[in-house]
Amino acid sequence: MDLEKITLGLKQEGYIADDNTAMVLQYSLLLNKPLLIEGPAGAGKTELAKAWSQFLGRELIRLQCYEGIDESKALYEWDYQKQLLFIQTKEPGTKEWSDTSETIYTDEFLLRRPLLKAITNEKPAVLLIDEIDKSDEEFESFLLEILSDWQISIPEIGTIPAVSIPSVLLTSNSTRNISQALRRRCLYLHLDYPNEQRELEILKINFPQLQEKLGKQAVTLVRKLRLEKLKKHPSISEVIDWVNILEQLGVEELLQETVASTITVLFKYQDDCKLVLEKVNQKDWFNGILHS
Template identity: 50%
Template sequence: MRETVEVPWFSSPDDVAARLSATGYLTDPATATTAYLAGALEKPLLVEGPAGVGKTELAKAVARATGADLVRLQCYEGLDEARALYEWNYKKQLLRIQASQGHDTSWAETHDDIFTDEFLLTRPLLTAIRRDEPTVLLIDEVDKTDVEVEGLLLEVLSDFQVTIPELGTVTAVRRPFVVLTSNASRELSEALKRRCLYLHLDYPDAEREREIVLSQVPELEALVAEQLVATVGRLRDLELKKAPSIAESVDWARTLVALEIRELDDKAVDDTLGVVLKHASDQERAVRELRLRK
């Protein structure tokens, strides 16, 4: 049987920057270096920062750039092992038990029969562990889970293995590229952090954001791009419920192109503000602070 030779995720930080850029994701040196090390060292990457700075998109870009499949665990309050790891198909097991009644079958034989792969429902963590193909595992918004869920992650992220009492320990044949994202709504445990490389992403500076916007919306005029980025920067300086994300900057750019707006004056901002600010109170503050209406 021919042995499969694993290809490294990336050959260098420069390779990361070039390949992610080709997918439309622009990186800075710190991001490129940390992403390279996550693949080279086979260590999970914890990415923290405010909402909308590209944390989730980084995992998606790695998957696109490497041709890997993306397996995503969306975290939320109340997430448990059954939704994150695995559960048994109880209905199917019950049907098998009922079908075996009347036959000369011992309970031990029936038990062994119903706790097999046929009855196992794999969830994102176990799915990523069991895959032979290149896989990017995205554990998104891990700070939204209960603290107890971190204990579940420790075994997976320490040894890339999962223990199923009825089946034994399942160890990854090929370690996935793991990205955990956090909006820092709560402090994560030191035990979890120790198992990860760390990257903090913040809103880009004006020049980088202009590059991002123009890479995504090349038909936007350069002057309008500069005005848009400057206005988004001013909005982020306000005390808003939700500051504009990079994705919303891009959406705004597409809106301006669609409306054939060639100058982002006060009227244009006022008319399209709902694209970037999604709370009425934020819009009112922006109008007041930026003095859009006379």
């Protein structure tokens, strides 16, 4: 699968990928290696995984990480209620625990969480391990066997090898360092906010009738504001929402009043809104942005 096919395929799914992104995705597929994607929140990491699964025609299996996540939520869990019901209804003549354990620790009682489901799918899937940096290092150790040997060890029944090998994408907002052991098992991609040309292309895909002037002004303003010291910079999805509002309001050109009245679509903290409004209300600063 060549780079041009990947780039065009992702574009058809609504994702504008640069050459480096397409190249690393190609390598990940060729080597059957996981891809660790780092970058700021809202840069399009999760959207890339969604577009990648659509382009490949594969099921997307998503594991959302959080503080305290463990193997029961990520790998597998036994259906204890079903096991208990089975024990209560079995024939009273069977009293040996060995007889019971051989019966209740079977596939029938195994709840497959995202990681186990991904490697036991009959057809290869795309496995998204989202925001891995929100988990702890102990959780990362659960991933090592699966990402290097494509198998999972379950004490009660043994090792379950992969039926198919998924395309694995791990995302991180870099809120903590990812362990070296996990990094060694992955290819690497840093995904930043897009440049002006690429962000304008993203807007045009979502809004085919977008006025060229409005699109350029919106992208220029957003990119300038991302350089400010804010609690949260506007994500690509928030920029899309903002431009959607501007289009529905019939805006053809950005004015100070328009930006001021719609700023909460882009920024979600009061301090950020105040700082941005101060900038926007400076006529020289605002005009300098629009005519840069």
